[in-house]
Amino acid sequence: MSKYVQPVCVWNLNDQEYPIIGENGTIVGFGLTENDTVSNHLKKGLVSVVEPLECIENDRRGFAYVLTSEMICGKGQNGVSACNGDSGGGMFFEVSGKWFVRGLVSFTPGRENNSLLCDGIRNTVFSDVARYEGWINQYIDPRVVHDVNEVIVDYDEKLKLFDFDTCGTTNYPFYPYGLLKKQSGFAMEKPCFVTLISRWYAVGPARCFSNNRDRHEVDGFGQIRQIERVMIHPKFDSATYANDIALIELTRPLNDRRISPICLPIMPEMRIKKIDNLFQWEGNSVTVLSHNDCKARNTVLRSVLPDNQDCGELELDSMEIFEGYDDFDGISLHQVQTRGDKKQMFLRGVQTLGYYTNTSMTLAFIDTNDYIDWILHRMRFIDREENEDRLSLYSEESKEPEWKSDNKWLDISECGSIDDYYREQIRSHVPWIGWLHINRNVTIAELSHGAVATLIHRRFALAAAAIMENKEQWRFLTLGALSNYYSCRTDYCEDLIQELDVREITIHPNYTKHPRRNDIALIEVWPEIYEYHEYIRPICLPWTKNLPRNQLKQINSTSCQRRFMLNHYHVEEEDISICTIYADGEEPAAIVPGAPLQDEMVLANSDERQWFLRGLSYDHLERKRMTDERTTHIPQLFTDINPFIDWIAEEVKRVYDERSRMLSKARSKAEHLKSDQVFLSAIRNTEKRRLFDFETCGADIREAPGKEVTRNIPWLGLIHRTNEIGEAHACGVILISDRYGISTASCAVNYTGNVVFPYGEATYHYSIQKIIAHPEYRAGDLNHNIAVIQLQKSANLLNPICLPIIDEIRTLGYNRTGLSTLWYNYYRYKEFLSVLQLHSVGDRYVDSIYCQFYRNESTSKFERQQSMPLHSNSSICISSSQHYSFRGLESKVEGSPIFSEHVLNGVKRLFLRGISLQSGRMKPFASMFYLEIDGFLDWILDNMNDTLRLNEIPFDLREKLLFN
Numbered sequence: 001m002s003k004y005v006q007p008v009c010v011w012n013l014n015d016q017e018y019p020i021i022g023e024n025g026t027i028v029g030f031g032l033t034e035n036d037t038v039s040n041h042l043k044k045g046l047v048s049v050v051e052p053l054e055c056i057e058n059d060r061r062g063f064a065y066v067l068t069s070e071m072i073c074g075k076g077q078n079g080v081s082a083c084n085g086d087s088g089g090g091m092f093f094e095v096s097g098k099w100f101v102r103g104l105v106s107f108t109p110g111r112e113n114n115s116l117l118c119d120g121i122r123n124t125v126f127s128d129v130a131r132y133e134g135w136i137n138q139y140i141d142p143r144v145v146h147d148v149n150e151v152i153v154d155y156d157e158k159l160k161l162f163d164f165d166t167c168g169t170t171n172y173p174f175y176p177y178g179l180l181k182k183q184s185g186f187a188m189e190k191p192c193f194v195t196l197i198s199r200w201y202a203v204g205p206a207r208c209f210s211n212n213r214d215r216h217e218v219d220g221f222g223q224i225r226q227i228e229r230v231m232i233h234p235k236f237d238s239a240t241y242a243n244d245i246a247l248i249e250l251t252r253p254l255n256d257r258r259i260s261p262i263c264l265p266i267m268p269e270m271r272i273k274k275i276d277n278l279f280q281w282e283g284n285s286v287t288v289l290s291h292n293d294c295k296a297r298n299t300v301l302r303s304v305l306p307d308n309q310d311c312g313e314l315e316l317d318s319m320e321i322f323e324g325y326d327d328f329d330g331i332s333l334h335q336v337q338t339r340g341d342k343k344q345m346f347l348r349g350v351q352t353l354g355y356y357t358n359t360s361m362t363l364a365f366i367d368t369n370d371y372i373d374w375i376l377h378r379m380r381f382i383d384r385e386e387n388e389d390r391l392s393l394y395s396e397e398s399k400e401p402e403w404k405s406d407n408k409w410l411d412i413s414e415c416g417s418i419d420d421y422y423r424e425q426i427r428s429h430v431p432w433i434g435w436l437h438i439n440r441n442v443t444i445a446e447l448s449h450g451a452v453a454t455l456i457h458r459r460f461a462l463a464a465a466a467i468m469e470n471k472e473q474w475r476f477l478t479l480g481a482l483s484n485y486y487s488c489r490t491d492y493c494e495d496l497i498q499e500l501d502v503r504e505i506t507i508h509p510n511y512t513k514h515p516r517r518n519d520i521a522l523i524e525v526w527p528e529i530y531e532y533h534e535y536i537r538p539i540c541l542p543w544t545k546n547l548p549r550n551q552l553k554q555i556n557s558t559s560c561q562r563r564f565m566l567n568h569y570h571v572e573e574e575d576i577s578i579c580t581i582y583a584d585g586e587e588p589a590a591i592v593p594g595a596p597l598q599d600e601m602v603l604a605n606s607d608e609r610q611w612f613l614r615g616l617s618y619d620h621l622e623r624k625r626m627t628d629e630r631t632t633h634i635p636q637l638f639t640d641i642n643p644f645i646d647w648i649a650e651e652v653k654r655v656y657d658e659r660s661r662m663l664s665k666a667r668s669k670a671e672h673l674k675s676d677q678v679f680l681s682a683i684r685n686t687e688k689r690r691l692f693d694f695e696t697c698g699a700d701i702r703e704a705p706g707k708e709v710t711r712n713i714p715w716l717g718l719i720h721r722t723n724e725i726g727e728a729h730a731c732g733v734i735l736i737s738d739r740y741g742i743s744t745a746s747c748a749v750n751y752t753g754n755v756v757f758p759y760g761e762a763t764y765h766y767s768i769q770k771i772i773a774h775p776e777y778r779a780g781d782l783n784h785n786i787a788v789i790q791l792q793k794s795a796n797l798l799n800p801i802c803l804p805i806i807d808e809i810r811t812l813g814y815n816r817t818g819l820s821t822l823w824y825n826y827y828r829y830k831e832f833l834s835v836l837q838l839h840s841v842g843d844r845y846v847d848s849i850y851c852q853f854y855r856n857e858s859t860s861k862f863e864r865q866q867s868m869p870l871h872s873n874s875s876i877c878i879s880s881s882q883h884y885s886f887r888g889l890e891s892k893v894e895g896s897p898i899f900s901e902h903v904l905n906g907v908k909r910l911f912l913r914g915i916s917l918q919s920g921r922m923k924p925f926a927s928m929f930y931l932e933i934d935g936f937l938d939w940i941l942d943n944m945n946d947t948l949r950l951n952e953i954p955f956d957l958r959e960k961l962l963f964n
Contacts, residue, residue: 047082539613
């Protein structure tokens with residue numbers, strides 16, 4: 001024997017502990033290639049072991065009469081299989097660092113046109129070596145048979161797996177940690193860290209992997225890595241947590257520059273026998289306690305501390321550092337060793353129980369020195385060829401059509417992700433599933449209709465054509481965190497969901513109900529989904545046909561029909577597009593029509609997991625599946641999405657082309673485009689200028705020179721109303737003098753409450769004396785939607801904004817693109833007036849003729865009878881503000897200001913130019929009209945009482961006064 005020639009182990013492992021169904025085995029050989037020529041070098045491939053019944057169901061003609069219990073059925077990926085010349089070759093599995101032979105190539109069914117040549121698309125049958133173990137043992141040297149307790153480590157060879165020049169750096173903030181996460185994107189029941197011991201391997205508590213149905217990934221400072229395999233210590237006891245350690249092998253190496261693997265004391269002479277001088281991250285000292293001291297100080301560890309684990313105590317001054325991590329398992333403990341002229345951290349323990357601060361910062365940990373040989377024994381060299389094979393499984397998804405960048409299709413990295421939407425307070429939800437309903441404000445009762453649509457684009461969703469036949473029935477689509485929305489008790493529940501107007505439903509032109517064919521419909525919604533919505537995101541479409549489908553348990557049409565027949569249902573073959581059954585161990589659940597069939601896939605360039613739409617469910621039997629009818633034996637039918645990709649893309653393009661033509665037509669009808677520059681004429685009512693103090697009004701509200709953020713706006717007040725469709729919303733009141741403010745008439749008319757001015761740390765409440773609406777205002781009419789509000793007493797503690805009524809300002813005029821609006825911090829929505837940002841209009845200014853088109857687009861089709869502001873000299877249109885953390889205040893507050901900035905007497909001051917208009921339920925990100933106030937200035941001044949100040953003086957200045 002030599003380094004290049006070694007015997008393989010004969011399989012003698014327990015099938016219960018090491019099941020192979022669904023696992024990938026490796027086959028090698030010199031057999032025929034895809035060109036039907038013999039390979040001139042050894043080739044290998046991966047073959048997945050298939051359940052015998054599934055193997056027979058998929059190919060009854062090939063296997064029904066020949067497959068026995070002494071055989072294994074295997075299916076390769078993308079046509080990989082054994083072929084002529086590979087007979088007798090092995091199927092191998094690597095277990096705990098050793099290779100075992102489990103199968104020998106027996107046969108592959110022949111091709112239809114040549115039965116003598118293998119059919120690479122069909123499954124391969126292997127002889128099961130484990131069935132012949134007794135017979136084999138009669139003829140082989142027992143030394144070849146694997147001893148499950150044997151651990152032999154070649155330390156010199158294993159040293160090559162580690163980089164001792166870079167590991168264990170003590171230069172913070174370099175850390176050896178990664179956060180273990182579920183691949184679903186939602187939080188784990190117990191948060192866990194894993195500790196990197198190389199770029200490919202990490203160690204962590206075995207208890208974090210105790211649920212075999214959960215799949216995990218490692219997050220290293222935002223760099224996601226999938227897990228290739230998890231090796232739990234064979235003596236791990238989930239009841240006592242003895243030997244609570246696992247080795248994790250990553251699919252690709254972690255190479256984030258902020259992560260530095262910890263050093264592992266590979267050689268026995270590197271391992272310090274005494275457990276002392278222990279530290280956790282950032283050099284926090286850990287004192288080792290005896291079991292008795294540990295249990296005396298900690299009531300929790302008193303009952304759960306295993307005998308083979310140790311106990312430590314952190315210094316109390318470390319509590320602040322570990323705040324937020326007190327319930328994490330897997331944080332490593334290390335000892336510092338000096339190698340040459342530098343100090344390095346060497347792994348000595350893994351924390352298995354979190355901190356408990358009732359009496360002290362105590363923790364339980366395992367001594368990793370006891371497991372070094374086991375770890376090394378299971379680590380292996382991953383050569384370049386194997387790494388490329390892994391990546392090849394995920395590379396096809398990047399091949400997208402060239403035209404996909406048009407019509408606002410999302411990039412593949414932006415769709416199909418759940419992880420970004422996880423918030424601790426949000427229950428699990430799927431961000432692309434929406435519910436169709438008839439009336440506004442979807443109710444729980446309407447959800448029982450079971451009309452589901454799947455979002456594939458910021459403007460389009462897919463649904464089953466069978467439920468879309470009555471198009472007028474479905475008027476709205478709601479997406480988002482609905483379960484949280486129904487339990488929400490705050491003023492900002494609307495941020496959890498987005499209700500969309502259904503603009504158009506296009507059923508596939510070749511849809512037929514019997515037989516069920518082309519059961520798909522495209523739904524156009526408006527407005528488009530907000531780009532930064534936290535709880536809504538489209539699923540990816542399978543633009544390439546080569547997506548892996550290993551998570552999808554499909555059965556062929558013949559097996560599908562027979563399963564239906566066993567349950568007394570008759571299904572024609574023509575009705576079957578995709579037929580699936582529940583995977584082993586999965587609980588059956590009711591599936592509503594239109595529910596998506598999803599495939600999860602890893603992106604090659606980022607290791608991020610994305611979800612792809614594979615099909616839409618339909619119930620051909622047209623029956624209501626009740627709880628007691630749920631069974632794993634009845635298949636579920638789905639419409640395959642792949643044949644309709646081109647039709648979907650063409651329909652999306654048609655809609656965008658049609659909207660573009662409508663806009664062009666609107667442009668062609670424009671006789672006059674409103675200029676950006678506004679020239680102002682003199683006002684008529686000059687006498688009442690004396691009511692305003694231009695020495696103090698409109699003072700700069702920025703926190704500091706050059707900054708756009710403010711926390712103090714003294715002239716912006718609020719009133720809360722219920723609008724004409726019964727929804728509560730906030731309205732702004734803009735203070736223009738100590739006794740008067742301006743708002744929209746739709747907010748102010750019949751309002752009897754106070755005006756609230758949040759200013760700094762204080763809040764001021766002012767009663768209303770009088771509300772004067774514009775005489776030409778009518779409910780629903782936006783053209784004269786303005787009102788003057790007279791306060792009952794002077795707001796002399798607040799500084800008003802300036803009105804542009806003096807000649808020095810009016811002769812300047814203003815540019816509409818140079819105006820400013822206010823944005824609020826979306827992530828501080830509970831106190832949205834506390835942090836505001838001044839934002840220049842710039843290219844958000846839209847000419848009125850175009851804005852009317854966009855306004856019509858953004859308004860629900862059931863509210864479009866409301867009039868739009870048509871006077872080109874009285875309205876400004878601003879397109880919606882979309883930013884990750886800031887949004888336009890006008891989307892939250894009707895009557896929000898738009899203003900200009902001018903220097904008056906050497907001081908920068910803000911001058912009010914308009915207020916935002918809102919009617920009905922305008923979409924949060926719709927273009928917004930602002931009513932320019934210049935045409936109403938004389939009316940405003942006419943309705944301001946210049947005697948109010950006189951009433952506050954204890955004597956009448958108009959009478960004769962006598963002085964002593």
